[in-house]
Amino acid sequence: MHKLSCVLLLAAGLGLAGCHQASAPAKSAPDPLRADLDTAVSPGQDFFTYANGGWLQKHPIPASESSWGIGNEVQDEIYARLRAISERDAAATQTVKGSDEQKIGDFWAMATDTAHDNQLGLAPVAPYLKQIAAIRTAEDALNLAAALRPIGVGAFYGFDVAQDEKDSNRMSVHLSQGGLGLGNRDMYFNSEAGVKKIRGEYVDHMSRVLQELGDAPAAAGAGAAAVMKLETALAQASRTLAELNDPYKNYNPMTPEALSARYSPQISWRHQLQSFHLPAQTVIVGQPEFFVALNRTLRQAPVPVLRDYLRLHLMAAFAPYLGDKYRAEHFRFYNTVLRGQQEEQPLWKRALNAENRALGMVLGREY
Secondary structure, eight states, rough: HHHHHHHHHHHHHHHHHHHHEEEEEEEEOOOOHHTTTOOTOOTTTTTHHHHHHOOOOOOOOOTTOOOOOOOHHHHHHHHHHHHHHHHHHHHOOOOOOOHHHHHHHHHHHTTTTTHHHHHHHHHHHHHHHHHTTOOOOOOHHHHHHHHHHTTTTTOSSEEEEEEEEEEEEEEEEEHHHHHHHSSSTTTHHHHHHHHHHHHHHHHHHHHHHHHHHHHHHHHHHHHHHHHHEEEEHHHHSOOOOTTOOOOOTTTTTHHHHHHHTTTTTTTHHHHHHHHHHHOSSOEESSOHHHHHHHHHHHSSSOOOHHHHHHHHHHHHGGGSSSSSHHHHHIIIIIIIIHHHSSSSOOOHHHHHEEEEEEEHHHHHHHH
8 A cells, every 4th residue: 555655646746747847838939020120119100110120220231232121032042042053054064955954054154254245345236226327217216116125125115015904815015105214204304302313314324325335425415415305205295103003094995097197197006016026906005195295206306316315225225234334334323323222233143133034934944
């Protein structure tokens, strides 16, 4: 009996100990949301800073970026893997012709060869500059702008083939306001001091680019001012950002012939569509009044101004991929002046951005 009592008491003690251990609260993990709070700020006064201030203090915007967030950190992790894939394929000594590995390796080797870029200078765009120099009429300028669109030069107006907003089973041709080097109407008319300064910087930038293309300083300055006047006329006829938010007012289906007859008789939109190999019977016109202004601008602008306009838009599209001096001026204005980015991204990241745009599906298969 004595031994049994001892065993029962021992078992009871172990049971109580087990219960005590089981009931002890587990050590909780730190709350990541609380760690990112800035409790020095009243949530009633500034909830955004209260909720995110801690994270923002620990993650300042890098000098090579114009903005930063948790999404960028996730993307950097993905980019590190994509970089490894690209460098591996570029280093491969034997790849099957036409394979994903060969395409990625060749692109990476080309995109990271800045010495070759500097050696080529303006050679990659020389054929297009020659075509622009041959323009003799406004119609020539419009037709060449259409020919340059597939290589990324968006001049005079906006163009897209996208899902029809009122018929999701159909892809439609969309024509809209566009052709502005500063992006949107407000940049040409906003009276704030900072925006006015940007407009002045834009004219200076265009003058520098024209000088890079061989113009004398005086001619480059006059050309830049004339192009600014042309773009301002197009901006004047463009809708504001608020007006662009109305999906009904920005959906105006009509035939290409009706667009020409009613709004832009100087432009054969049927001919423009044929140059894109698009036999569309209907186009969706976003802002019909813009095409009235485009028609007038093409009729009134001197041909040398149209040439300068196309030269500048060609360089805006290609300068990031040319030699150092062309890329540097493009970066100075479009990245530093417009976006506040203080320094370029490293070469490997710029190459990867270009590779994603050109071979995104191919790279994705290897990823």
